[in-house]
Amino acid sequence: MIDVNRRLLGLAFTHPFLMHASLAVALTYDRHLNKSINCHRSLEECYHWSQSTTLLNKRLREPIEAGDKDPIWGTAAALAILSFSSPDACTPEESWPMKPSAPSDLDWLRMSKGKNSLWHIVDPLRPDSLFHVMTETFAMMFSPLPENGIKGISSALATICLLGESSTAENNPYFYAAHAISRILDIPDSEISTGNTQIFILSINGGFEDLLRAKDPVALLLLYLWYRKAGRSIWWIELRARVECTSIFLYLQKYHQMNPAVREFLPGGRALAAH
Structure with a gap:
């Protein structure tokens, strides 16, 4: 993962949707490390998350080139992490399932399925993919x-x-x-x-x-x-x-x-x- 993250960082400088996703994940990780701060997402976190989502959706409407496959998969994985790690509630009493049911329940699951739907498009296990080193993880x-x-x-x-x-x-x-x-x-x-x-x-x-x-x-x-x-x-x-x-x-x-x-x-x- 150290090697994968280092190579993704290099790609982020030429793929803005990946750069914004990477910054959003970094800010989310800071929130994880500092458990005493407000549980809500910061404005910077929301901004980079939104920018990444908008830019990735725009890119997916265009033909996918070979050089875009790894950045797209890395961004999709980051967005899935962001969706999962950002519950809307700060207290258990306000959280699902204690709160009344709503259409947004389990939104993180929709994002996870959306990421997996890109699998056959980007094929992260292809020999020239930087994710190829994660073959055992994917197999598991x-x-x-x-x-x-x-x-x-x-x-x-x-x-x-x-x-x-x-x-x-x-x-x-x-x-x-x-x-x-x-x-x-x-x-x-x-x-x-x-x-x-x-x-x-x-x-x-x-x-x-x-x-x-x-x-x-x-x-x-x-x-x-x-x-x-x-x-x-x-x-x-x-x-x-x-x-x-x-x-x-x-x-x-x-x-x-x-x-x-x-x-x-x-x-x-x-x-x-x-x-």
């Missing part, structure tokens, strides 16, 4: 999940997700998400990486995404477990987890406190203690 991100069964999933998690040996993604909407989160729950924090955390993000689609938007308690619980694990190691995940992870906890505690299976995964519960 897109590594296939099981087609059926509950191997690797704890009995408590399988029970609350209603998963069994005959379960598949077709007959259980939690199937992929449960397998994805199970891949990282027992990994030491020092080994958590972008590659293994993104498996869960990629599993948020179809029926599971619908359940998450509807604030289904099991879907929220899976996202909560992911925040608790991934947020300890990835700075831009931690920025959102500060408020949204706690908001999920408060929501489950307020509206589903009578569900003993859910309580087992919240602080003090045996299922959470096992991880």
